[in-house]
């Protein structure tokens with residue numbers, strides 16, 4: 001998606017050979033027009049899939065997920081990362097390992113928001129090692145719902161997330177695919 005790649009080139013900060021910072025439009029400040037374009041792009045790519053729900057992970061997946069839900073006219077559910085007072089019983093949960101933090105954390109969605117008749121599109125901001133994606137997929141499977149695929153805003157193709165998700169048979173659609181972040185520069189895969 002050209003507009004997204006342009007924004008990454010203009011605003012992205014390469015923090016290391018592994019990490020890209022995009023806090024001017026996605027991870028802290030959000031640019032609604034770009035997010036809306038992203039939502040419409042995901043909606044178009046999965047238009048014929050009979051999607052009934054979007055699932056994402058708080059907090060950075062929410063903006064692109066909501067815009068996709070708006071375009072497809074379906075509800076959006078974000079998995080929560082920590083137990084809150086109002087999120088207690090009847091939960092679907094999974095463990096997600098973070099390579100950056102080197103810790104596991106539990107993510108959860110209330111059972112009542114997913115049914116076995118649902119056809120779910122999973123959206124996330126970044127795909128790195130695929131751990132967040134696999135955790136979200138685990139929750140959707142616990143509900144007995146069908147996973148239609150993954151919509152990823154920025155894929156770091158030099159890490160193994162895509163191959164892990166594809167090994168499970170999932171379709172992965174990424175809007176910007178990064179081949180390398182070496183020498184402080186973003187190199188595109190395609």
Ligand code: 5GP
Pocket residue numbers: 018019020021022027057060097099124125126127128129130131132133156161
């Ligand atoms: P994974 O579970 O695929 O290893 O990592 C995905 C999650 O880690 C994303 O939801 C995102 O929040 C975070 N993440 C991974 N790599 C990056 C990165 O290069 N930049 C930013 N801003 N977040 C990242």
